[in-house]
Amino acid sequence: MPGFFVDNDEEMEDAVKRILYENTGLKDVFMDQLHSFAGLKRHPKGRILTVAYYALIQLDNTKLKTKPVTNYMKQAKWFPVRNVPELAFDHKQILDLCLERLQRRLAYKPIAFELLPEKFTLTQLQLVYESILNKTLDKRNFRKKMQNYGFLKELDEVQTGVAYRAARLYKLDKRKFLKHFQNNVAF
Amino acid sequence: MPGFFVDNDEEMEDAVKRILYENTGLKDVFMDQLHSFAGLKRHPKGRILTVAYYALIQLDNTKLKTKPVTNYMKQAKWFPVRNVPELAFDHKQILDLCLERLQRRLAYKPIAFELLPEKFTLTQLQLVYESILNKTLDKRNFRKKMQNYGFLKELDEVQTGVAYRAARLYKLDKRKFLKHFQNNVAF
DNA sequence: TCAAAAGTGTTGCGATTACACCCATGA
DNA sequence: TCATGGGTGTAATCGCAACACTTTTGA
Numbered sequence: 001m002p003g004f005f006v007d008n009d010e011e012m013e014d015a016v017k018r019i020l021y022e023n024t025g026l027k028d029v030f031m032d033q034l035h036s037f038a039g040l041k042r043h044p045k046g047r048i049l050t051v052a053y054y055a056l057i058q059l060d061n062t063k064l065k066t067k068p069v070t071n072y073m074k075q076a077k078w079f080p081v082r083n084v085p086e087l088a089f090d091h092k093q094i095l096d097l098c099l100e101r102l103q104r105r106l107a108y109k110p111i112a113f114e115l116l117p118e119k120f121t122l123t124q125l126q127l128v129y130e131s132i133l134n135k136t137l138d139k140r141n142f143r144k145k146m147q148n149y150g151f152l153k154e155l156d157e158v159q160t161g162v163a164y165r166a167a168r169l170y171k172l173d174k175r176k177f178l179k180h181f182q183n184n185v186a187f
Numbered sequence: 188m189p190g191f192f193v194d195n196d197e198e199m200e201d202a203v204k205r206i207l208y209e210n211t212g213l214k215d216v217f218m219d220q221l222h223s224f225a226g227l228k229r230h231p232k233g234r235i236l237t238v239a240y241y242a243l244i245q246l247d248n249t250k251l252k253t254k255p256v257t258n259y260m261k262q263a264k265w266f267p268v269r270n271v272p273e274l275a276f277d278h279k280q281i282l283d284l285c286l287e288r289l290q291r292r293l294a295y296k297p298i299a300f301e302l303l304p305e306k307f308t309l310t311q312l313q314l315v316y317e318s319i320l321n322k323t324l325d326k327r328n329f330r331k332k333m334q335n336y337g338f339l340k341e342l343d344e345v346q347t348g349v350a351y352r353a354a355r356l357y358k359l360d361k362r363k364f365l366k367h368f369q370n371n372v373a374f
Numbered sequence: 375t376c377a378a379a380a381g382t383g384t385t386g387c388g389a390t391t392a393c394a395c396c397c398a399t400g401a
Numbered sequence: 402t403c404a405t406g407g408g409t410g411t412a413a414t415c416g417c418a419a420c421a422c423t424t425t426t427g428a
Contacts, residue, residue: 012225036223036238038199049236051223103372104291123407133372140409141391148389164405165398185290185320186373310380327382328418335416351378352425 001091002076003050016053023076025066030114031055032105034098042090052094054102056114059128082134099132106132108181113172121159121167122146151176188278189263190237203240210263212253217301218242219292221285229277239281241289243301246315269321286319293319295368300359308346308354309333338363 002023006015013031021027034052042048057063068076079085084095105111112128113120126142146152151173158166189210193202200218208214221239229235244250255263266272271282292298299315300307313329333339338360345353 006225009227011227012223033222035220036199038193038238040196040198049238051225051236104295107372107374108291121407129374133374138392139407140393143408144410145390162406163400165400165407167407185294187294187316187320308380325418325420326380327420330381331383332417349379350427352380352427354380 001087001095002073003052012051013053016055020055022070023068023073025069026055026057026063029055029057032109034094034101037090037094039090050094052098054098056111058117059115059124060117081131102132103134110172110174110177113174113177119155119157119169119171121169123167125170149177149180151180188274188282189260190239199238200240203242207242209257210255210260212256213242213244213250216242216244219296221281221288224277224281226277237281239285241285243298245304246302246311247304268318289319290321297359297361297364300361300364306342306344306356306358308356310354312357336364336367338367 002019004015004019004022006012010018016031017027017029020029020031031053034054036049036051038047038049040047042050064078068074081095081099084092086092087095102111106129111132112125115128116124122143123139125146126137126139129142130137153171153173155169155171157169159169160166189206191202191206191209193199197205203218204214204216207216207218218240221241223236223238225234225236227234229237251265255261268282268286271279273279274282289298293316298319299312302315303311309330310326312333313324313326316329317324340358340360342356342358344356346356347353
């Protein structure tokens with residue numbers, strides 16, 4: 001949730017990237033605009049206009065070990081999204097809106113795949129869906145559905161380094177994904 | 188698409204209401220935030236941060252005869268959304284994003300009903316859906332689906348002043364609508 | 375009586391749900 | 402050999418799409 005100010009001659013998206021980098025050392029992440037918050041009373045010192053963005057990174061323990069790179073960001077820490085401590089100002093509302101938005105967008109944007117490494121197993125994919133939707137899904141039905149969509153490329157590779165049967169790896173065919181969902185508006 | 192500046196001690200939503208009023212004379216409208224635009228090059232005089240909102244008003248010819256109420260808004264005019272003249276700056280992109288967003292939100296927010304008078308016919312409702320989705324729908328299927336949702340209250344009234352068989356009027360039960368869609372996230 | 379729109383059912387198909395066991399692997 | 406997660410099929414149900422004619426009304 002930490003944010004900071006956009007410089008005068010800096011594009012807003014570049015500021016998001018810079019601030020994320022300063023907080024975490026992460027670069028080249030997927031991000032999307034969430035919503036703008038401009039209430040006169042949201043900050044004690046007067047109106048602060050926040051344009052909130054979310055960024056999604058690949059699940060990967062090494063990434064969670066990144067550290068703030070500037071002094072004034074030293075307090076930044078990672079938390080599980082369903083178990084976040086008390087936040088400053090209206091940041092809890094921002095987070096809640098973000099989770100709701102992610103649930104909706106999960107159905108037509110490649111959100112889940114931005115959270116996974118390039119090659120992933122179906123179980124990993126299901127765990128991401130379950131985390132975002134905050135409910136459990138049936139394994140067989142989930143696999144059937146994903147495989148029917150036709151945007152998963154089955155690889156000739158399996159997981160390595162696991163102490164049980166290694167699972168098959170898949171890749172996203174982003175072109176097919178987008179094609180599948182671009183005109184797909186239900187009502 | 189005309190916008191204007193938020194005053195120093197004015198809530199952003201109040202500014203939207205005020206500016207809409209100054210442009211059209213309309214008050215008490217439904218509105219929702221769309222997206223923020225802050226590109227350094229979107230305006231020749233430097234960065235203008237626009238927080239775009241859309242407002243929805245009831246389809247009603249009297250409302251389209253409203254006039255700008257301040258001098259500097261004199262050029263404001265109504266256009267059909269699918270037939271808009273060339274727009275300034277990035278306003279076409281803003282409009283396009285708005286239409287796309289409306290299509291998505293139509294499925295889980297009472298968008299269609301904000302565009303209708305309190306009492307409406309099923310044909311009017313279908314026309315709103317068709318306009319937003321930009322495609323024709325089957326009459327019987329549409330009616331079946333809407334009636335199955337269970338959030339339409341059938342009234343004991345019919346249209347008046349039409350030169351053909353008068354259609355039955357309906358009302359939205361907003362509580363039931365919201366209940367129906369709040370937890371309804373597909374994937 | 376005519377023009378215009380209101381109103382109405384059925385069938386086939388595809389998608390979704392519910393549900394439980396054997397398999398492969400590394401330790 | 403055991404613990405762990407990988408991988409698989411079927412039947413019932415539900416929702417969606419396709420499709421055309423009769424009814425009502427005011428002019």
